[in-house]
Amino acid sequence: MHELELWSLDELCDHAFDIFEELAVDNLSAADYQLYQQNYETRGYADVVPPGEGWVDLAAQELSPELHVEVQVGLTAEPGAADVVLARILLSRDKEESLCHALWRGQTF
Secondary structure, eight states, rough: OOOOOOOOOHHHHHHHHHHHHHHHHHHSSSHHEEEEEEEEHHHHHEEEEETTHHHHHHHHHOOOOTTTTEEEEEEEOOSSSEEEEEEEEEEEBTTTOOOOEEEEEOOOO
């Protein structure tokens, strides 16, 4: 059995941003997309977290906390407000696995 080649967390964030940039215009409301376009340079972020509830059903497979991550892409908060999560993207750290699912602001499991 061969050893898995894993993406780094930085590489996963970059990959999630690429996916977000490609699909955001078609999946966010016009207001959310405009908000992102106006603020991404100063407030845009990607945060790697353990996969949240509901991904197993959406991905139709068991998820390993060591191999699967959720990357949340959004905008940091204005003072006194909460961060705005615009997309939650499920990715695999395994370079041989092409798993990728996205949920956009306004969608739920």
